Amino acid sequence: MDDNRWIALFDTPLEVAASFSFLQTPDAGGIDMFAGTTRQWTGSRETIRLEYDCYRPMALKEIERFADVACRRWPIKRLLVHHRLGVVPLAEASVIIGVATPHRSDAFDACRFLIDTLKQQVPIWKREFFADGTEEWIEGPKPPDVTK
Amino acid sequence: MDDNRWIALFDTPLEVAASFSFLQTPDAGGIDMFAGTTRQWTGSRETIRLEYDCYRPMALKEIERFADVACRRWPIKRLLVHHRLGVVPLAEASVIIGVATPHRSDAFDACRFLIDTLKQQVPIWKREFFADGTEEWIEGPKPPDVTK
């Protein structure tokens, strides 16, 4: 399994080409790759950068745990979850999720499950810095589910 | 619009890093990128390579047409459809579809719409070469919808 899974936290820009190469395998017919990027505008509020804090050992353990769930649910041939920490400038990727499966529908479903679960469960937090000089730690819409 | 859309047919390997760079924009918070790759096994039948034929001017026109549909349906900031023609070896990408939107859910939905529509509508055909020396032109499950 481990050769088919690449889960990591980075303090440097995420590498899309290397991520895609890892996901390529003759066992798969479809690869879905999602990237979350720093958006400049939220309504009329201008963001200038994001910064991510993380409880690293737990984040890795939690990602591994729900990667296991995904691999039981879908016929996953390769799985990748990369999250960048520290400052992430505008338009750059804070997260890349990738899944390779024999058929495309499973790749989409598994990729979406992974990003949705990451956003609710993994102890990583975003601090948003605005053009007006203010900043705030973003709290997700609901607490992690401790029973999952 | 045109600066935000990159639709092309290639006789050379598709470039993932360039595709992703094109999709990056401070206007988007999520990028979904799908790649179709040459799969080796279908049940017990072994594929050794694919070859794609295409009615090029019509393929480009048809992709543009449903890219327009996607752009009316979702708040798309960048859209990319690349298809490789001729021989595509095992594990390599025959198609890359990418969409960047402010929020991730639209990126997934639009990307899936684009690949599903491409697979039913665009005049591109796959010829599959098998390890046992046979080959066949693959016909899709149903004819294109001429009313779409």
Added chain:
Amino acid sequence: MATFRILLFSVLRQRMGEGTLCVEMPSPTTGAALLDQLTTDYPAFADYRGVVRIAVNHEYVSEDRVVGVEDEVALITPVSGG
């Protein structure tokens, strides 16, 4: 009578042995009439009559569409790109 040149791809080109078929018909005609004439002139085409779709000037059209000899006509079997 005019000569309509009709473009073929993939399995149809392989099956018919060439990339272009010619049919002699009065112009203009309809897509359906073209398909009927093709079935008469090329019996091997009959297998595809039901699944083939007509493209005129790079757009899918319904079979009742009027087609002239100056139009670019192509026959599209179920596609399998991606």
Added chain:
Amino acid sequence: MATFRILLFSVLRQRMGEGTLCVEMPSPTTGAALLDQLTTDYPAFADYRGVVRIAVNHEYVSEDRVVGVEDEVALITPVSGG
């Protein structure tokens, strides 16, 4: 009595002014008892009592989980990664 060291992140670390809080309690205790003691010792924590979740040794646990002073305990406010 033992000294539990509790790890904080993001908004909670900012609000409490430090990355680790200490509470004196008999060990073992429960997650709920730790949260109650934190609320008593650090009034600013009360705002987060309802949304915070407890992690013990890098796993989420329910508040009735028994926690010893040797465990690594962290408080997780609603996350916002991705």
